[in-house]
Amino acid sequence: MLGYVTGKERGEADAVLAEVAAQLRRDGVAVAGVVQLNEDFDPSRACHMDLHVLTGAEVVRISQNLGALSQGCRLDAAGLEQAVGLVAQALAAGPDLLIVNKFGKQEADGRGFRPLIGQAMAAGIPVLTAVNPGSQAAFDLFADGLAVRLTCSHDEILRFCNDQLKGRQCQ
Incomplete structure (x- = not known):
């Protein structure tokens, strides 16, 4: 019920x-969550990181410009939490599937989308x-052994999702 990829x-x-x-x-699947699209400028500049909310037209910037010489984390935690709030609203509507752009440092620390991932799995x-x-x-x-590692292949990921959706309909 929890699939993941590593690029x-x-x-x-x-x-x-x-x-x-x-x-x-x-295909008509009710998908909640976010996908990340980066806006690259050139190799010497950090990209903008935007989360596109899948249940609407909202785009939330989750990166901040810290300057060319900065070595710190560029994540805008407020932007991330805004996106989490929008996805929480969508999750309350009972979608067919939740897609989260990544399980990163915030999630590893118990924040970000981690609670919503657990909530979706529990539901x-x-x-x-x-x-x-x-x-x-x-x-x-x-994940405690409940995750399935997928190759970063469109076809394999789509097959996993469709299998999960079919299994959910049979319950």
């Missing part, structure tokens, strides 16, 4: 999750996310 290249998992979410929505709603290698140990602890 090999920067932005790979984001792009595949966005493609799968778009396909599922075209029997399948969840799809991405996991960065640096968050894998925390994710494994959180």
